[in-house]
Amino acid sequence: MGNITHASPLSLVLPISADGNAFLIGGTKEKPCAVFLNGEQDKFQFFEADEGYNWTGIIIPDVHIEVDPKSIGQNFGKAGSLLRKDADISINGRLPRGFGGVRRVLLMDGLPESDKDYSATFSNWVVVLGSGPSRRVLWEGSALT
Numbered sequence: 712m713g714n715i716t717h718a719s720p721l722s723l724v725l726p727i728s729a730d731g732n733a734f735l736i737g738g739t740k741e742k743p744c745a746v747f748l749n750g751e752q753d754k755f756q757f758f759e760a761d762e763g764y765n766w767t768g769i770i771i772p773d774v775h776i777e778v779d780p781k782s783i784g785q786n787f788g789k790a791g792s793l794l795r796k797d798a799d800i801s802i803n804g805r806l807p808r809g810f811g812g813v814r815r816v817l818l819m820d821g822l823p824e825s826d827k828d829y830s831a832t833f834s835n836w837v838v839v840l841g842s843g844p845s846r847r848v849l850w851e852g853s854a855l856t
Contacts, residue, residue: 712767716764717770727769732750748850755804775839798820
């Protein structure tokens, strides 16, 4: 447990109370970002994690993201959708209130690149820990509609 300033990219931060917030940590090791996973007003908004001293939870490092192949589409600008482009996977995060718009928050990089300029967006995804019989779904995500 701790505040999100101690969470590294590809960590899930679960709330410690029923009305708390969950976060997915993305960005880079040098500049991690926290993406709200719940909340009516804040869902998929993001901010730099080093500003998150007031946000605490159960930090689960080294999670994996799995996409639902049935949710593939051309929803590049939809907040909460995952985008596979070039050598990266990112989540479309919403800019803080008042600024509007969507910006990509890096989740994974260094993946094999295609020989063409292909990309794919997925509306549904899950955050998991482990694999095989020990695989556990920790969070289910869906892009905003």
